Amino acid sequence: MPLLALSPIVSVKVKHLWKKPTSSLLYYRRRIPDDIKPLLEASRSEWAGKEQIVISLQTDDPKAAASKIAKLAEQHDKEWEQLRNPSKAGALAQAESFLRARGIDPGAPKADEEALGIFFDMVEDGLPTKVKDHLQEAYEHDYPINPKRDIEPYLPPVVATAFQIAQGRREFTLSDCLDQYVASRSEKTARSGKIAFGYLRAFFKSDRPLGSIRRQDVNEFVKWLLAGEHNDDGKPITTTTVTRYLNCINAAVRRAIKENELDIKNQFSSVEIPNAGKDAQARLPFDLHQLKSLHRAVDEWVAVKGWDQPRCIVTVLAETGCRLAEVTGLASADVYLDTETPYIDLKEHPWRSLKNETSIRKVPLTPRAMEAIKAAQIISADSKFLFPQYTTVEQCSINSVSATLIKWVRSRSGFENAKVDNHSLRHSMKDRLRAVQCPDSVQDQILGHKSQGIGAGYGQGYPLEVLAEWLNKAVAAVWV
Template identity: 30%
Template structure:
């Protein structure tokens, strides 16, 4: 079988085509890397070829302008002294060239500077958002984009079927990339991607909380089946942990306190990062969650991980967990409820026992607004446990 030849200026990684072009030596001082490389977001050689050629042509044009700014332009010695505003004379000036980088270069700068130590999703989100802009409006100098371009970009996203919440994330990423690049260059940018109107609620489905009767039924069924998947469901259902947080737990993250009580420690691991800095926390285990922790720790295994089936690679596979668990839960919950709905339910359950909002935030790892909440180290464990006990008692899941 003959080997498939990639289109010019591309290479293939995991079946996806990437654009790659080396920067000319005389222009490298303008860049933070000797090569421009980014995903073309396609598995089609034909589409990749078209996008790569377009990107190469744009780079050739921009590099011509860079070289022109530094070269002695033709006929400089023949320029006429023209009248100036004050009645004197001045040398005629050549047409000015944009001082801003192109969007593709801004993306490279943004990822090089702000992408260090960030998860792969951070890079993919930035690449995806900028690829959307380039597909809709072309790769231009940042100050060349207009409000009409931004509106066309919005219309393209809507045509792709993106919900209002997705549009908000994409526009936020594009603004972050363009504003950061302008700031790094010491230039002021009137960002056309700011203040664009669209319906932020369009296509956004309500995130329903799991009703208490459905939650009790699921927990009973999980105790009957009594396996690794059901332990994970129960642990999430009675703690409000994010699914990725729970799926990436180590067995050592279940910590027995001096009084014999147990907490689950949500902390960053090499195989699973935290969503936000404030997501690290200790959550008291009561009710069904305590039962799940006991079953996890009693399971005969040589793995240090609580859920090894979702940690077979270097990264916790929360997507696989979500697909499997949502499928199993489907017959027990109303339409629209998923594993994430347990997190909404936990907030409602804590509200029902009149738990203060900042304690709810600490238990769930939500950000609490206000400067003052950033001071100190939060509520002591016995206070958190009091409210988790109140929730477990209210729901009367298993009894003592």
């Protein structure tokens, strides 16, 4: 560890610093730990097969070199920690690469007995001395050896996984299935997968191998969900929700079987759900009287407590017919009030997707919707999001705002037994537009529905002012 001269009388030692005798440049030099060397090979690192890392710092200034060394050391510490403790999916991928690099086919590890023997010798050589002595004693006295108990705890995760594959003991589990599914899907779909698999693992009370799951297990899982045993409060869920969970699991398992060439059946395919669809409840729209009561409730709230984000959102929903996620996930830049026809611009965002291409549209704002939007702008201040209470760069939390609004609406006078929710306001707008005999094609453009007929795909649609005229006609009856 060379000394760095900071002044004529002050010198310090800097770890990982090296200087070639024939050069004025300084280098970062660091020994690669023994347990990391095989993991670098498995991950196909540029440092695989090396004893140490040597990187030119492109400077002869000791102070500048010290700063660069600190960053490189931190970077390698993080990388090595990830190699030592990878995710299950990461460990599996690295383990397979690790075996291939040694001439072993993960799909048929016994095809090359010589390569397999060399690998097993390598695994044993890497074990602590006390473990080797224990294994030697077991060999001499013909004691049974349990690899899972006697060997794997002393191996790095990647090597342990490779050892399982080489011995034909590696079983593809629910966690493996979920990890691969999540990595291949959008954030929204991945989130649904995590929920469904979370319930499945809770049902089994363990991370079961896919090959050990039987059809009877799946049928019992369905009954478990329908009975509400997955909830702390024991609240049952609908057959439609169970179907959605199963569809997600089925897709993940089907993908796992195909991509990993698993010789197992997909027990989640074509599962029969008792009384499927018969418990579905029709979503009722708000009638005219209820719409008036809703706005009156908002006014009473605002008069006492002022505008807040939930009341702004529900007002915009009622006055535009937009979906909850479309409004909640608005960026501040999506709002255009200083135009001849004020509107909101609905488009895809990293934190909030849209249902389909026809959902991408411009929706004019009624005077009441503009009032709520302006209030939301004041509340959100300089935020990138119109409703930052529910939207971040990572996600749009519609479940949170939905629960808040449903609870609030159903607690208002006249709504105690009403079977309405946030989406009911979208159905209500459809009825309001019908009531004023708005053309179907205009309704579709306002609500983001796909219009029927060959001509529907021609042109750019109706101008905003036309949409605004029909929208204002539709809500006029609410304010009479």
